[in-house]
Amino acid sequence: MSTASATAPVRLAGAIVIGGGPAGLMAAERLAAQGMPVQLYDAMPSVGRKFLMAGKGGMNITHAEAADAFLRRYGARADRIAPLLAGFDANALRAWVHDLGIDTFVGTSGRVFPTDMKAAPLLRAWLHRLRESGVSIHTRHRWLGFGPSVDGWHGLRFATRDGDTEVAARAVVLALGGGSWARLGSDGAWLPLLAARGVDVAPLRPANCGFDVAWSEVLRTRHAGHPVKPVAIGVTLADGTVLHRQGEFVVSETGIEGSLVYAMSAPIRDLIDAHGNATITLDLAPGRTAENVAAEVAHPRGSRSVSSHLQSRLGITGVKAGLLREVLSKDAMHDPVALGAAIKALPLRLDRARPIDEVISSAGGVRFEAMDARLMLAALPGVFCAGEMLDWEAPTGGYLLTVCFASGRVAGEGAAAYLKT
Numbered sequence: 001m002s003t004a005s006a007t008a009p010v011r012l013a014g015a016i017v018i019g020g021g022p023a024g025l026m027a028a029e030r031l032a033a034q035g036m037p038v039q040l041y042d043a044m045p046s047v048g049r050k051f052l053m054a055g056k057g058g059m060n061i062t063h064a065e066a067a068d069a070f071l072r073r074y075g076a077r078a079d080r081i082a083p084l085l086a087g088f089d090a091n092a093l094r095a096w097v098h099d100l101g102i103d104t105f106v107g108t109s110g111r112v113f114p115t116d117m118k119a120a121p122l123l124r125a126w127l128h129r130l131r132e133s134g135v136s137i138h139t140r141h142r143w144l145g146f147g148p149s150v151d152g153w154h155g156l157r158f159a160t161r162d163g164d165t166e167v168a169a170r171a172v173v174l175a176l177g178g179g180s181w182a183r184l185g186s187d188g189a190w191l192p193l194l195a196a197r198g199v200d201v202a203p204l205r206p207a208n209c210g211f212d213v214a215w216s217e218v219l220r221t222r223h224a225g226h227p228v229k230p231v232a233i234g235v236t237l238a239d240g241t242v243l244h245r246q247g248e249f250v251v252s253e254t255g256i257e258g259s260l261v262y263a264m265s266a267p268i269r270d271l272i273d274a275h276g277n278a279t280i281t282l283d284l285a286p287g288r289t290a291e292n293v294a295a296e297v298a299h300p301r302g303s304r305s306v307s308s309h310l311q312s313r314l315g316i317t318g319v320k321a322g323l324l325r326e327v328l329s330k331d332a333m334h335d336p337v338a339l340g341a342a343i344k345a346l347p348l349r350l351d352r353a354r355p356i357d358e359v360i361s362s363a364g365g366v367r368f369e370a371m372d373a374r375l376m377l378a379a380l381p382g383v384f385c386a387g388e389m390l391d392w393e394a395p396t397g398g399y400l401l402t403v404c405f406a407s408g409r410v411a412g413e414g415a416a417a418y419l420k421t
Helices: 022-033 049-054 067-072 075-087 090-099 120-132 190-195 217-223 259-263 265-275 290-298 306-314 318-327 336-344 399-419
Strands: 015-018 038-041 104-106 111-114 136-138 142-150 153-160 163-169 171-174 201-207 227-236 242-251 255-257 278-283 346-350 361-366 383-385
Touching: 015 022, 015 163, 015 399, 022 038, 022 120, 022 171, 022 399, 049 120, 067 075, 075 399, 090 104, 090 111, 090 399, 120 136, 142 163, 142 190, 171 399, 190 201, 201 265, 217 318, 227 259, 227 265, 227 318, 242 259, 255 259, 255 346, 259 265, 265 278, 290 306, 290 336, 306 318, 318 336, 318 346, 383 399
Parallel strands: 015 038, 015 171, 038 136, 171 383
Antiparallel strands: 104 111, 142 153, 153 163, 201 361, 227 242, 227 278, 242 255, 278 346
């Protein structure tokens, strides 16, 4: 491969895929299956780094819930996601994993995992199959943007350890990830490059994220790192709709994080974007009615302290008691009516989402309206997009990975069809 100079870029037969995550690898697989030569480029020293990181606590591939419920997880973009899943849904993904020689099982929550819970064996088996099919993988090639496009060939510039280089192809699949975890390759640097070429893109925003709270030093010192469970979060949307969900979260040094917070992060983030902050309510006794809590709090406590009273009557202690003291005044803590109401609906102000680089995933990216059904860009015929760089989001639980695989499949097959025209 020659370094970039005044000479024309090297034209490569077949297609180029940029990005070595699940979407890019799946696009490469589908292109190779159609007999197309494939060159895959990735900025990192090895491919699949974020995929491997996601598997650190157990590789959650997909989810086993019913198709209708599964599709609803994609919220406002469900209508755009539906055609992608129609060709490669959760069941198809699980069968594909089995075909790699990896067994799976369904956990108690409905999440689907490899039997050994690990991502590395799956990735190794997949890369072996890709190389056997003729896919050439080039690491340490950071995409710098487009070069000149001549006669339908798209010039592509890369930075390498040996200097900048430029190649060209008629079909290109971009699977560059979102804006989270830049150290693993998803830095969102592609967004202005596409915008400059007339591609309609939405700003990247945090998704599946924690939020900042202006904790006192007392709460931060005593309770940072402590889980809050069981608990329910309530959020009132702009139209008056109230969302309510039970689970658990963690008090962090900066605010709140964890599975329950991530599950409700999209509407909370949208409220913060619209109003500068958002107030949620915490139900610290989700298994009890408001009437029961009020009665327990009003029960005569004699000489016992409020803390001892709450622990004996409602089991509220530790971080839950700390949250009550953080929000309520001293007078309110000694007012049975105010205290009982707060236990069922403790208001907590969230100031901002955590920085995008540290969150699980990102929203925003290439708008579906900028692409056709094959995920080809209207502004750049022959260039396809897939994965998290598209403008969609989903909660954790296998939903993110499933659409990364499914969109990569659509883009790869679209690119193959384009090359045959």
